Amino acid sequence: MNPARIAGLVDDRPAEGVFRVHADAFRSQDVFDLEMRTIFEAGWCFAGLECQVPKAHDFFTTRIGRQPVVVQRGADGRVRAFLNACRHKGAMVCHVQAGNARTHSCAYHGWAYDSTGANVGIKLRRQGAYTPAFDAESHDLRPARCESYRGFLFVSLNHDVPPLVEHLGGMAVFLDLVADQSPEGMELLPGPVTYTFNANWKFQVENTGDVYHFTSTHPSYIDVLAGRKAQGAEAPTTYSRFREQALVRGSFCFAQGHSAMWGSNPTPEARPLFLSLDEVEARVGEMRARWMLAVRNVTIFPNVQFAENASLQMRVIRPLGPGRTEMTGYCLAAKGEPREARLRRIRQYEEFFNPSGLATPDDTTAYEDCQAGMQAGQVDWHQGYMRGMAVVRQGADDYARELGVAPQTSAHGGFEMGDETIFHGPWRHWREVLMRAAAP
Amino acid sequence: MTALAEASAVLFAEAAALDERRWADWLALFTEDAVYHVPAWRDETTPTSDPEAEISLIYCASRAGLEERVQRITGGRSVASLPPPRTAHAVSNIVVAEDGAGLLVRSVWTSHVYNVKRREQHVFFSRVTHRLVRRESGWRIAHRHALLLNDCLPTLLDVYSL
């Protein structure tokens, strides 16, 4: 592809106060193919959590970009990743979402692999009249890079990527704010929920940091919360008082396309974490505890988001095509939290985050309406990137300094500013990666 | 009337109320403390079972939760709920057990949902258990448990899909 085509999809002129994105970035098959080849299949992607593979030989299967992958803990305790494709004819060797297996034997011609992906058997090899050339080849499942940051497992199909901590940069602090919510660590509650939508995956990336949409996309959810409050419900929910006070909302863009939206919390007492606040404060300090209770919606580019506005959701994005995406949501919970906190967490999670809940269907439907609307050729350049441009600054603001992170840009203002500069970092990174790959 | 005929009448009335979007009639079939539960799946073969420790697709601890959903579906302020989908619910394989508390009814539901805006249709199929209790006005649903079998959801799921 011609790099000029990629360059021409993001109109980024900060000096003139302009930032626009072209609809082809969301709807073109050639752009999508390049994204898969580069961002997803040659960079770091989130794969899962170490707590999904606690014991030797535990594994789970996933996809990195379009490619099937097994993530497995070996007998040596190390977690590895390898492609879930038999070296004989490419059949998937592992057919279940998760399990424990010392060996994976291919159901087609019976080749066998151990829990590190090494080939441990080629059926009837001696009788196979193979040539020395065959013997000279590796028959192991193709390994991928796999690194963990505090139990968050990332995989890269490209062995020449920088170390994970370098890739994460300041985002590591936002993973700390999740990982440190309990002295015993975090756990995944049973019941991951998978859904699909007919829209580009980057709508999901953007929406998670999009403060501006909340009041217009979710009035039916706001009505429900207001109704509960009117009926004297004792359990407050995160958004039930968001109009009553001046709320700060801010955003950070980090290198590598990561971004974080944060904001002061109008009803911290609604959060499951609030019930353990004394313990948390004593352990991590007042400042970090406050940031844990704040609203935080972060995207570790390109495929994992942690949304903590009601309870905490970990969501994994799997693009299927330029106009089709699969999402899986997981409820992450503080191990050992009080029963009341756990109940609150589960109900808040279901009603806000589930595709069968009271909020997410309206977001997802809006992405689909965007994808359909993008067939309108005369509105190729989207204007949804310029709120907050008059206040965004290079580097850290006071809030970033307090948290101890060094973003590329920071912006903050009131809830109603509805900052859109949070999208700039991901797009700049996107353009850079794709242009590099498109260069002849 | 036999227990089977009485139970069938309640289930058919529920299906018809959903299909005809007679929401007040649908709500009136439930007791005030009715539990409405649609579990998620732990893995390929096991659904979640404990709504206080595991995630459900929908869990309403009382009818008030269903009333909120109806308000959202009918209020005109949810883009996901508009225009109203057309649905046809088919209820079959009804088996009834009678006990001291009332009727325990097992059935299979096939719900066809047509999204008019997108011109797309989806089928949801579930194994449903109703706990029916006798009230002065007739049988009421005290517990509805729908085990949705095709749980990779196309965009969204709501009570009219079940």
Ligand code: FES
């Ligand atoms: S494809 Fe696996 S053994 Fe033939």
Ligand SMILES: [Fe+2]
């Ligand atoms: Fe939203």
